[in-house]
Amino acid sequence: MRPIYLLFFLISLxxxxxxxxxxxxxxxxxxxxxxxxxPVLVFSNGKQSMITSExxxxxxxxxxxxxxxxxxxxxxxxxNLNNSKIxxxxxxxxxxxxxxxxxxxxxxxxxxxxxxxxxxxxxxTIELWYTNDLNCKGAPxxxxxxxxxxxxxxxxxxxxxxxxxxxxxxxxxxxxxxxxKNLDVLTYRDLLWKSRFTTIPxxxxxxxNFSDTSKSNDSILRFANGTIILKKIKIPTIKxxxxxxxxxxxxxxxxxxxxTGSVFIIPTDKKLSFLDxxxxxxxxLPVYDNGNGKQYQGIIATDNFSPLLELMRFFTPFGIxxxxxxxxxxxxxxxxxxxxxDISELTAALHNTxxxxxxxxxNYDKGGHxxxxxxxxxxxxxxxxxxxxxxxxxxxxxxIMEMAGQEYSTLFNSDKGLKVTFTLxxxxxxxxxxxxxTGHGGWENGDEFVPKKNTIYLDEKEVAVFIPWREDCGSYxxxxxxxxxxxxxxxxxxxxxxxxxxxxxxxxxxxxxxxxKAGTHSIQVFIPQGAPEGSSFSAxxxxxxxxxx
Numbered sequence: 001m002r003p004i005y006l007l008f009f010l011i012s013l014x015x016x017x018x019x020x021x022x023x024x025x026x027x028x029x030x031x032x033x034x035x036x037x038x039p040v041l042v043f044s045n046g047k048q049s050m051i052t053s054e055x056x057x058x059x060x061x062x063x064x065x066x067x068x069x070x071x072x073x074x075x076x077x078x079x080n081l082n083n084s085k086i087x088x089x090x091x092x093x094x095x096x097x098x099x100x101x102x103x104x105x106x107x108x109x110x111x112x113x114x115x116x117x118x119x120x121x122x123x124x125t126i127e128l129w130y131t132n133d134l135n136c137k138g139a140p141x142x143x144x145x146x147x148x149x150x151x152x153x154x155x156x157x158x159x160x161x162x163x164x165x166x167x168x169x170x171x172x173x174x175x176x177x178x179x180x181k182n183l184d185v186l187t188y189r190d191l192l193w194k195s196r197f198t199t200i201p202x203x204x205x206x207x208x209n210f211s212d213t214s215k216s217n218d219s220i221l222r223f224a225n226g227t228i229i230l231k232k233i234k235i236p237t238i239k240x241x242x243x244x245x246x247x248x249x250x251x252x253x254x255x256x257x258x259x260t261g262s263v264f265i266i267p268t269d270k271k272l273s274f275l276d277x278x279x280x281x282x283x284x285l286p287v288y289d290n291g292n293g294k295q296y297q298g299i300i301a302t303d304n305f306s307p308l309l310e311l312m313r314f315f316t317p318f319g320i321x322x323x324x325x326x327x328x329x330x331x332x333x334x335x336x337x338x339x340x341x342d343i344s345e346l347t348a349a350l351h352n353t354x355x356x357x358x359x360x361x362x363n364y365d366k367g368g369h370x371x372x373x374x375x376x377x378x379x380x381x382x383x384x385x386x387x388x389x390x391x392x393x394x395x396x397x398x399x400i401m402e403m404a405g406q407e408y409s410t411l412f413n414s415d416k417g418l419k420v421t422f423t424l425x426x427x428x429x430x431x432x433x434x435x436x437x438t439g440h441g442g443w444e445n446g447d448e449f450v451p452k453k454n455t456i457y458l459d460e461k462e463v464a465v466f467i468p469w470r471e472d473c474g475s476y477x478x479x480x481x482x483x484x485x486x487x488x489x490x491x492x493x494x495x496x497x498x499x500x501x502x503x504x505x506x507x508x509x510x511x512x513x514x515x516x517k518a519g520t521h522s523i524q525v526f527i528p529q530g531a532p533e534g535s536s537f538s539a540x541x542x543x544x545x546x547x548x549x
């Protein structure tokens with residue numbers, strides 16, 4: 001039997017010489033009963049009330065689950081996080097702070113005369129119908145539990161929690177609490193919330209910098225003079241329909257500039273992987289030659305090699321945290337930039353496996369940047385749509401080994417652009433290209449500041465044309481204390497750019513391919529890359545992952 005009670009006795013619900021009632025509540029939305037619901041149970045008498053559920057009483061509840069005891073003006077909340085961990089808190093203020101507008105309206109519910117009270121919480125109008133006929137108090141939630149016995153709660157006129165049955169019972173369930181182990185309310189809520197999903201810490205406050213003294217250790221590998229960190233982690237089984245997020249937190253640790261960042265997986269499904277290039281040097285990677293006289297290492301899929309699978313492309317702001325000492329009128333700088341992105345469509349590449357996951361920030365600063373990276377897995381929702389079962393990384397031109405000699409992605413200055421050929425052993429339905437693109441060239445005429453059309457071809461037929469561009473960069477000004485100020489009243493971080501801003505993550509574009517038959521296919525990417533001016537040049541970092549069923 002699943003343990004659901006604490007071992008230390010403080011308070012138990014028993015008969016006090018008054019009638020004990022068990023009230024069953026069900027939920028409905030827009031006139032229809034909520035499917036597969038767990039009915040709420042309220043036990044109440046003239047002294048105490050308890051909020052629990054039918055599944056808990058039957059020892060069939062899934063973790064985490066919570067119960068509430070209201071007695072002597074105090075609210076005790078008890079949560080079972082798993083089979084062995086139980087937490088609790090005591091709150092003596094939340095019920096007392098509730099305010100209501102009372103009405104003269106009345107109606108009969110389950111044979112009892114009920115009065116109406118109304119309140120507004122977070123812009124939600126909530127009506128409560130309560131009775132004093134039973135000489136006891138309670139409600140299906142904390143809201144209104146001091147009014148009387150609440151038999152119906154209506155939120156915004158369309159979501160209803162209503163009593164369907166009131167029974168007399170001899171005894172209440174026993175709920176035991178150890179007061180010495182009570183947590184403060186915020187800690188309790190935080191632990192309960194975090195127990196609802198899986199958190200996989202990848203990196204915590206790691207420095208990504210440029211230094212010949214950067215060394216690997218037993219858990220974290222460092223490459224390209226410290227600008228790449230890499231770790232092998234285990235991803236658990238991911239249930240159908242689950243949502244997966246990658247989170248990055250970044251601060252400057254010395255570098256004042258906006259830099260390209262990437263969180264990626266190194267696929268190891270073929271004879272050669274990007275890990276070979278990191279460990280043995282750039283020459284170990286296959287070369288792509290598009291005829292412009294340069295060689296581009298490790299950027300496209302071949303029969304023996306898979307390129308990096310990019311989870312997130314992000315851009316550091318100008319010196320956040322490290323340069324917050326710069327003072328400007330009406331500017332209070334942010335302490336940290338937080339990027340969070342949904343990567344659920346890449347589930348098939350993460351599910352129940354060990355992976356090499358890395359983070360890159362291009363920089364030439366000894367202090368560099370400080371980053372934390374976390375992956376969270378959130379349980380499936382009811383009737384969730386399945387995620388793509390096939391994930392194939394096809395190309396990634398971001399030169400994460402820039403500081404170890406990898407060529408910049410200037411390959412779009414030829415008629416060929418980027419072309420990758422791949423073979424499907426089976427038909428792929430609902431095929432899409434997850435395409436991330438950002439333009440670079442940090443001077444006035446560079447592609448970073450000039451809108452450029454991206455054109456995608458599938459099997460030599462044009463399937464998508466768009467201009468990747470961001471015009472909201474000024475929204476991130478408070479992340480950029482070291483951003484240069486110009487005579488026209490703008491700062492460098494304000495300027496619109498080719499699909500990125502200092503202090504933001506770039507969203508993927510999704511290009512529908514429909515059904516791809518088994519056999520060989522090709523994808524080409526064309527961008528009218530700008531010509532060099534002296535030592536200045538333009539480049540485009542593009543990554544493409546084929547997903548489908």
